[in-house]
Amino acid sequence: MFTGLIEKTGVLTGRETGAKAGRLTVKPDTPWTDLEEGESIAVNGACLTFEKESGGNLIFFVMKETLDRTNLGQLKNGARVNLERALSLGSRLGGHLVSGHVDAAVKVVSFGKIGDDYELRMEMPPELRIFFVTKGSVCVNGVSLTLTDVTDETFAVRLIPTTRRETNLDGLKPGDLVNIETDLIGKYVCEQLRHMDGGAQASQSAKAISMRDLTEAGF
Secondary structure, eight states, X not given: OBOSOOXXXXXXXXXXXXXXXXXXXXXXXXXXXXXXXXXXXXXXXXXXXXXXXXXXXXXXXXXXXXXXXXXXXXXXXXOEEEEEEOOOTTSOOOSOOBOSOOOEEEEEEEEXXXXXXXXXXXXXXXXXXXXXOTTOEEEETTEEEEXXXXXXXXXXXXXXXXXXXXXSXXXXXXXXXEEEEEOHHHHXXXXXXXXXXXXXXXXXXXXXXXXXXHHHTTO
């Protein structure tokens, strides 16, 4: 489990891919001194298993599913990635609950200054539309962000100076792929409501969720 608060960035220095799995090599900008082999680290928001360190590089085991579903399978050597170690009990939860299980890789539509803010707008995956709500949370390349605008075609977030400075989001341009993970709690709410409806597929747009629905679902 993660918080979506990036600890540091790193550079992709190598990738080995096979029929079913592969390995990624990442050199962090500054070293960690207490990593344990086998621990989980989110790389661009994807939870990966740290295997070992070699020459200041971190080596991760990666399943084919991860390479297919995220942007990690398409990044070139030299690409900057966001890094976060798993949340420990007792730590501050400054972002939101992030599982590190990426839902999709989507294209950036636009990124630029609007007034005093910087807006990042991305394509909306139709199958995930139900999990997006204005002022709700979304994880983009491992960064916990607040949704500022949601439509059936796109969604947008605003980036504060710290986020632009400390993550790889500031270098994005239209057409780039970013990993997204929708709100974990929202997924469970929708699944409960789907089962309450006799197993029918949850509507993507027509059915509004009421307080009564949430109470009956146990929330």
